[in-house]
Amino acid sequence: MPEATPSPHCIVLDWGTTNFRAVLVDASGTILDRIETQDGIQSVPKSGFEAALAERIAPWWAAHGLLPIYASGMIGSRNGWVEMPYVAAPAGIEDFAKAVRRVALRDGGSILFIPGLTDTAVKPFADVMRGEETQLVGFGLDRDATVVLPGTHSKWARIAQGRIASFRTFVTGEIFGIVSRHSFLSQVAKPQALPDWTAFARGLDTARDPKAASGLLSRLFSVRTGWLAGELDAGEMTDYLSGLVVGSEFREARELGWFKEGQEVGIIGAELMAEVYRRAAEAFGLKPRLGPTDAAMRGCLAIAKVAESSGRQAKAKPAAGVTS
Amino acid sequence: MPEATPSPHCIVLDWGTTNFRAVLVDASGTILDRIETQDGIQSVPKSGFEAALAERIAPWWAAHGLLPIYASGMIGSRNGWVEMPYVAAPAGIEDFAKAVRRVALRDGGSILFIPGLTDTAVKPFADVMRGEETQLVGFGLDRDATVVLPGTHSKWARIAQGRIASFRTFVTGEIFGIVSRHSFLSQVAKPQALPDWTAFARGLDTARDPKAASGLLSRLFSVRTGWLAGELDAGEMTDYLSGLVVGSEFREARELGWFKEGQEVGIIGAELMAEVYRRAAEAFGLKPRLGPTDAAMRGCLAIAKVAESSGRQAKAKPAAGVTS
Incomplete structure (x- = not known):
């Protein structure tokens, strides 16, 4: 036909x-x-x-x-x-x-x-x-949910009873961008064309580990000390930073009560960002549900x-x- | 003579x-x-x-x-x-x-x-x-103390038994610098020649208040929402940011066990930075003791x-x- x-x-x-x-x-x-x-x-x-x-x-x-x-x-x-x-x-x-x-x-x-x-x-x-x-x-909005929207200014939102009940902004993408381009690491790091998911996962681990980390200001220095210690090479620094900053968003979101381990989280984002947040969600014990692009x-x-x-x-x- | x-x-x-x-x-x-x-x-x-x-x-x-x-x-x-x-x-x-x-x-x-x-x-x-x-x-080093050294990469250090026992780095000055110059607020903010200590104190308050704040990624967005709400004008934004970031350092340092309210803290820094950290220390209930320049x-x-x-x-x- x-x-x-x-x-x-x-x-x-x-x-x-x-x-x-x-x-x-x-x-x-x-x-x-x-x-x-x-x-x-x-x-x-x-x-x-x-x-x-x-x-x-x-x-x-x-x-x-x-x-x-x-x-x-x-x-x-x-x-x-x-x-x-x-x-x-x-x-x-x-x-x-x-x-x-x-x-x-x-x-x-x-x-x-x-x-x-x-x-x-x-x-x-x-x-x-x-x-x-x-x-x-x-x-x-028909199903109650917690949803994260990655971006320059990421949002965490709660959907309840058919409405957007509340939300909160995290300047994750912006901090990643300006630290990559303008900080101490910009002179050393050699960002790779494809994501180094191992380095990204190490950054997530640092953000998640209660022994390794407190707030972002102290965590961020680990990009430099990892390099000084020979633990992160120039090609790994940017993806490690990405994991560290996105992981810090999840850690803050958890502290603010946006999720508990084992729950489902919606993710609305295009391609790479959706994948970055899907991996972060799983590292924090969440079940990601990807939204339509x-x-x-x-x-x-x-x-x-x-x-x-x-x-x-x-x-x-x-x-x-x-x-x- | x-x-x-x-x-x-x-x-x-x-x-x-x-x-x-x-x-x-x-x-x-x-x-x-x-x-x-x-x-x-x-x-x-x-x-x-x-x-x-x-x-x-x-x-x-x-x-x-x-x-x-x-x-x-x-x-x-x-x-x-x-x-x-x-x-x-x-x-x-x-x-x-x-x-x-x-x-x-x-x-x-x-x-x-x-x-x-x-x-x-x-x-x-x-x-x-x-x-x-x-x-x-x-x-x-003759007297046990906790000391903060403000800077691009601030240090908190513990002096005990005549030695530097431990320390930790916070990338406070660097984050303040790159957020001031390269973020969403750089297009709006009009930094003033002299510090606006009232705006600085509001930033400290936001960092300190457990109801207003979680981690730095969510706190930082308040520089923008304060401006959108007409609560911070362009001339106040940079000093508010300074209070927010320095206050975040103190909050992280407290979480990491570097101090408890009521204690003394040494501050080693030149002029303006020493004054910025002296005010932050007092806002967090500390007794500042300034070191020699x-x-x-x-x-x-x-x-x-x-x-x-x-x-x-x-x-x-x-x-x-x-x-x-």
Whole structure:
């Protein structure tokens, strides 16, 4: 039987700090086409988002007309197109859908912004996420779970009773990146093209071992002393550091009560990061359950569907009307 | 009465990774003159140390003859002039004096290298210091104490029964530096010329508060969430970070058993760093006791005096004979 011609239904945007990603999606959530550029929001002037978007998705508009556009993440932040107030946790699909904002585009059509999430129980200042909430929705809120989302700013989140109940940020990816590139070890280490999983596992061991380790500030020096002692060679240092820093995230998360040994943990991440966190989870006695790689798009669609059907946001306003 | 003309007795070198510092000292330990340049060991080729030293201290040699030279710190490391094996803790003045190495100079005279210290009880790899051991000796080993030496790689050390019994490194200064310059906050923060002690104290509070904080990876995100919440302005972020990171060092040190509330802690550091650590110590309920600012020079002289009087090192060898 011939397949039915796929029919584009909408465009889902993931416009982050350093990248622009858009996918063309059919009604069932199948991705039909992709556009990716290096023009993140930090390289676009505040008044230039609409023009930049129109230019990039012009081929889709030309071929398929003014499809609805759904956007989450940093494009809805203070440095983005419109600053969307955060929804407070606990929050589920309905809560996000109630808080979306539709902005009319000059060329016709509109873009629907999905808000981020805040956890006001975190001290001393409320924690925040923008974009990860759609990944969590796409992972599925129907089953209670603890989920980790690896990244520059990793998130641990609790899903309970169909909502994102609470979450906490760890600056793991950022610390790994700047220590690799700018610290004492950057002059010695020779990062390898493929991960050295043995060195990574040694880093995890150091982070996990109560005798070897306390906090991160003292643990980090072991990258240097391991090299001085001839125990880590230049090719192993970066992967050892990776294990040490990711293991420290798991150790902190355990101290904060995010998991106990033997439990299941969801992991939402692409390829290498998912594998890094899967190994760390197993080293800490957890049972990893990997989420779909297109979780953000799925979550965006689920929230947009409820928002569209409620009709609350039927009247689009110009962008100037929603910023403040 | 006219003062006696000061008589130069020796030269003490502090030749570190990024700086060259030499002091001309009389027999009582009074500093008569100083030479400082930006040519640390990393900017001098391995074979060029002797020529670089001779050029810099030529005026002193010309005026006072071939004075003895005493050197500790990174100049005696793998990347320095000769690699001095570490002495193992516990170690006191006699132990360091036994392990010095004298290297004959081509122009006559000699240089005495003082070794660093290792603590093999630290897991997974033995901890190390080079230079701080002379500061500890200069601080005084006659009284049992816990001492912190702030720096790029801060050290906590225990003095017991006249020796340095144990120590541990924290990469506090390095993390503060690279997070300030290269992380998410570097684009927002506006560091001030003078310390904002109120913002610093808030950072200390966050590190100390068991409800607000767990490990460093989660605590660090509060620099961003404080700014997003309007609680920290751009001018406060760097000093808040400083309090957060230094406070994290104290918290880790406490967890590792380095101190209990109410105890005394020695602090060996120059000016601003000593003040930063004095405030942190008080915030953690400690009684700070500041060491002398010339502790390194005092310690060098004390070790050299014992080494010279023992006569063990009377026969100087060329540098090639002691490297390996």
